[in-house]
Amino acid sequence: ETGVTQTPRHLVMGMTNKKSLKCEQHLGHNAMYWYKQSAKKPLELMFVYSLEERVENNSVPSRFSPECPNSSHLFLHLHTLQPEDSALYLCASSQGRDSSSYNEQFFGPGTRLTVL
């Protein structure tokens, strides 16, 4: 596979469930990101990992827990979510730590999450 992949593509969960979103990049990048995309709102950056170290956490509630076991994989663990957490969750990757390049982000297809 090439690019950035995300699984599952769709997820419906109750507020008491625990689930995980998975992201995998096949581009040899060093940085990975989680974004939340809600209707009629700008993309919200949630977490940034660079070389497997979390470098940014934008005041995200603790019911979202990221994990980056290596530079190719990124997880978002979910527990006791709220209905307002329903959104499209996008993963992205970039070269990272190289300000001489454009360092544009490559996005996965997203996971459409619905919390009942």
Add this chain to the structure above:
Amino acid sequence: AQTVTQSQPEMSVQEAETVTLSCTYDTSESDYYLFWYKQPPSRQMILVIRQEAYKQQNATENRFSVNFQKAAKSFSLKISDSQLGDAAMYFCAYRRYTSYDKVIFGPGTSLSVIP
């Protein structure tokens, strides 16, 4: 703090015509990158075009070109010979030259292409 504004929530264009999407941004930096991303319905977000702030020449990628006005902090996207496949959300984005890990996105413009 840097911000990115897209003042047109929705736009429409006739097939084969030209459309321009607006983007303005606010920054005190002199070196940075600007991007336009496209997100078709239910499909992956992809990069359309990019521009380095220190380059005066406007970037061009086939039917897509930008009008970069650094002093005005404006970065508009022109789509020529619009095609049905151009229908999508378009996001303008900004990245600081020295910040590898943070891109600021605008709220997006939804473009419809009328056959």
